Amino acid sequence: MEKRVLVLNLDHSPVAVVTVQKAIVLLHLDKVSCLSAYEFLEVRTVSKSFDYPAVICLNNYKSIPYRGVLLNRNNLFRRDKGECQYCGSKKQLTIDHVIPRSKGGKSNWTNLVTACHRCNVVKGDKSPEQAGLRLANLPFKPSLAYFLAEYAERQASEWLPFLESKIAQ
Ligand SMILES: [Zn+2]
Incomplete structure (x- = not known):
């Protein structure tokens, strides 16, 4: 190659x-x-x-x-190495707002993480602490x-x- x-x-x-x-x-x-x-x-x-x-x-x-790295779905998954940041699953990945949008959470690199569908449902409209979830890594701007x-x-x-x-x- x-x-x-x-x-x-x-x-x-x-x-x-x-x-x-x-x-x-x-x-x-x-x-x-x-x-x-x-x-x-x-x-x-x-x-x-x-x-x-x-x-x-x-x-x-x-x-x-x-020229920063464009904030989009693919690049978010790449930053998070294709793993749910709450449980490590690589299946049914979605994007989660760490601080929910309803609580004023922004759509930016430091508030968005890769999350599996299950964790996203468990988390719902709560903060990770309230939902009993813990982030594997602090989200950062790559x-x-x-x-x-x-x-x-x-x-x-x-x-x-x-x-x-x-x-x-
Ligand atoms: Zn998960």
Whole structure:
């Protein structure tokens, strides 16, 4: 399978993920520098072969408007690793407002969690304490680096050293 290439800004904050073809073009245009290459892989053209880039860095700082992780159902499930935050079930997942909407609870990253249908019914219009439920993790707003690190752990360990310092942000 073709590996993806992580693009960092000049300050090493992650900016994008691109295909290897795009990365090679950027390298040839001298827009980026290669910081890390995938081991045991190379890119071949008709006449030559070269390192397969894993992490590239822009040669000029690019001002990029903050692109957070979009708050939607899929990304919420991803943050919560597809598990009910009350009982750990992976079945019949729904989205729960920790502080119910009727009590003024907002629809944001820190008030929404993944919950199975059963826990959601048990919880109803109550707070977790009132319903006798306990959250496995405190809901948080994930950074782009958090999701990239998740991918990196499965597919691209070469990225990890460049993401670690950014994950907590
Ligand atoms: Zn549950």
